[in-house]
Amino acid sequence: MSEPISLDKALASFSEQWSPRIVTAVNDYDVRVAKVEGEHVWHVHDDTDEFFLVLDGELHIALREPAGERTVVLPRGSVFTVPRGTEHKPYAPVPSAILVLEPTGTSTVGDRHDEVPDHVHATTGTPLGSGR
Numbered sequence: 001m002s003e004p005i006s007l008d009k010a011l012a013s014f015s016e017q018w019s020p021r022i023v024t025a026v027n028d029y030d031v032r033v034a035k036v037e038g039e040h041v042w043h044v045h046d047d048t049d050e051f052f053l054v055l056d057g058e059l060h061i062a063l064r065e066p067a068g069e070r071t072v073v074l075p076r077g078s079v080f081t082v083p084r085g086t087e088h089k090p091y092a093p094v095p096s097a098i099l100v101l102e103p104t105g106t107s108t109v110g111d112r113h114d115e116v117p118d119h120v121h122a123t124t125g126t127p128l129g130s131g132r
């Protein structure tokens with residue numbers, strides 16, 4: 001049976017950074033939450049857009065677009081969609097929490113990526129309540 005999910009409780013249930021937890025699904029999309037701080041990795045999703053909502057803190061997303069490189073800054077409460085095929089690298093200057101909406105099975109490091117540093121979990125998401 002489906003039950004309401006507290007995002008505060010979901011976020012309190014784990015501590016790993018850049019390791020999203022799947023809190024629910026909408027049709028064939030996952031709703032994932034993640035704790036983030038510092039740099040992620042340059043990557044690209046060839047076939048899907050990626051939706052971000054900043055729940056707490058601040059998220060910067062560097063983008064490599066045809067016109068050049070730029071960074072969008074998302075304060076708490078902001079949303080942004082990275083278009084499919086656009087290389088991007090999230091960065092959080094302070095400990096932050098984000099919600100991501102993307103098709104089930106989407107890798108956090110995309111279809112192509114730079115070398116994944118140890119602090120970044122290359123994953124398609126972990127069900128809430130199970131360990132990394």
Ligand code: NI
Pocket residue numbers: 043045050088108109110
């Ligand atoms: Ni991405």
